[in-house]
Amino acid sequence: MSWDDFALAFFSLDILRQACPILLSGLVQTLLLSAMVVPLGLFGGVLLALLATVRSPFVRWPLMAWVDVFRSLPPLVLLIFVYAGLPFAGLEVSAWGAVAIGFFLNTGAYYGEILRAGIESVPAGQVEAARSTGLSRGQAMAWVVLPQAVRNMLPDLISNTLEVVKLTSIASVVALPELLFQARQAQSVTFNATPIVAAAVAYFVLLWPVVRLLSRLENRQLAGRR
Amino acid sequence: MTGWERFADSFLNARVAAEYLPKIVEGFGLTVVLALCIIAAGLAAGLALAVVRSLGVRPLNWLIIFAVDLFRALPPLVVIALFYFGLPAAGLSLSGFAAAWLALSLVLMAFSEEIFWAGITAVPKGQWEAARSTGLGFLPTLRLVVLPQALRITIPPLTNRTIAITKNTALASVVAVPEILGAAQAGVSFGFNPTPLTLGAAAYLVLFLPVVVLGRWIETRFAWKR
Amino acid sequence: MAAIVRAHGIHKHFGALHVLRGVDLEVAERELVFVIGPSGSGKSTLLRCLNRLEEPSGGRIEVDGIDMLDRRTDINRARQRIGMVFQSFNLYPHMTALGNVALALRQVLKLPRGEAEGRARAALERVGLADRAGHYPGQLSGGQQQRVAIARAVALEPRVMLFDEPTSALDPELVGGVLQAMRELRESGMTMVVVSHEMGFARAAADRVVFMDHGLVVEQGAPEAVFGAPREERTRAFIRQIDRH
Structure with missing residues (x-):
């Protein structure tokens, strides 16, 4: 295969021009999807992390089981289960609805773990000092614990958010017309790999700055761990 | 039929379960094989890249950093699609299994290189100097002094990352690999009953729940020794 | 003088460990009480019970007329009247x-x-x-x-200040400034309960020294009495040890 053939198959400007509108619409859907599932997952995570501050074993153990079950199920399995399974129970869900439920369960469990670890990373003396000056449990949480926790867990939060944005690509499996789905459509119509390559480039351009930032933060964190 | 009976008939149907269980078990075997292949290739390649990076050859390092960033930024499903749907345009056809294996190994390579590298840089310079001053060469120093210390601190993040990427084997169902999810989905469309999905979810829990719990245990154990 | 802190029969269990076994402590207004004792004697736990950072297993505590262990007491308001200083600062x-x-x-x-x-x-x-x-x-x-x-x-x-080993995490040359601040607080008439090993400060500033061991108050009195002529053998042994440093 000559270089020209190769370029034609993967980097054809002609094909790119044709596929551009549909790819752009996919990109918009991917961004909308991310704007929905990241807050949704964070919301689920905050709920779980707040529940984790309850010390009763009747809360703690079921909570841990919940988190571990949804961290064990691959997100795609969860999504298919909701999308293809629930209609059999008489519950029709749209692709968007299925993605929302699946991500709430999966992403929420991951965010929940990160938030919990962040809260626990703040020394007990901090809460004691706050309570000794008369701050309530909630005030101590809001003013003393959370600001420190967020700083400690920032790399993990960013890293998880990156993974969530990448994960939106599985919505293509339930025919939600996001970037990967549209690229596949374009590819199957044109019999040319350029649309998929273009989609990959779009993801890379979008997420590369985040990866750079993260790798800097993580290096610092691991080095500080010794 | 009561609601529960209808639910059980759909999701926990013994007849359907018996019929499709063998397929799910086969899928389970395939998932395990695929996962092990990914772990072996991904971790080996990641460690190799980290070692090469420690040699400090500038252009080589830029190349490594670019490859790592690339596979951290791209969604795994996009990489799989690129290999499976894209390569045939270059006259190169990969099986679904090979495409999933190659794609996920590259992703794991990227993430593990980053972690291994952070571990190596976290070992103080004095360790290198002490070993070199006793006449040890570069590679023996790396292998006998630096890596043992580096690997220890990389174990918790590496375990969690490896689990997360291994769970992506479910994505192989998209490229027609009859692993657990693929087998389950085939069962649903042939049997017109979602019980195979329930079985599939259960199979994933059997496979990953122990690993997730192990990861949690490793994290607390290593945190303790800090 | 009216007592501003009244603690009676304080017990504290940590699981099987019986850390406080019925401690009584009264502190008068403007008084500086120094609590000493070997590590594990329960002195810090007693202090932390006074503002209910630790929940006592039994006993009664009243601070400035407020029943600290009453469920109806607004503990956050009560704690405004009780200042606390920690060994590890906790800023x-x-x-x-x-x-x-x-x-x-x-x-x-x-x-x-x-x-x-x-x-x-x-x-x-x-x-x-x-x-x-x-x-x-x-x-x-x-x-x-x-x-x-x-x-x-x-x-x-606050009406009372609790000090939990305020200088033990400090390098020696930094202790002076903290003690100076405490001395000035004392001169302004603050009621203080201090758990500490700073014996020089105790001799100079304390109104009363309380010696605790194994969860009980063993002996108390004016500093010159407790340091100069301790009645109990355990007190004598402890002071001998401290003085050697």
């Missing part, structure tokens, strides 16, 4: 010295920002750190951090 690392002192003034006393910061600044001035108001804890020495912690407690104008 909030994400806030400046001024922010540390002002937090409770704004959130608990609900003072407007300007007034809270004014009072916080005055409290920092009292411990000689007005010029460090904008510094973060990480930029301060251990001694300065502890003085900020004292200011944080004093700013709430």
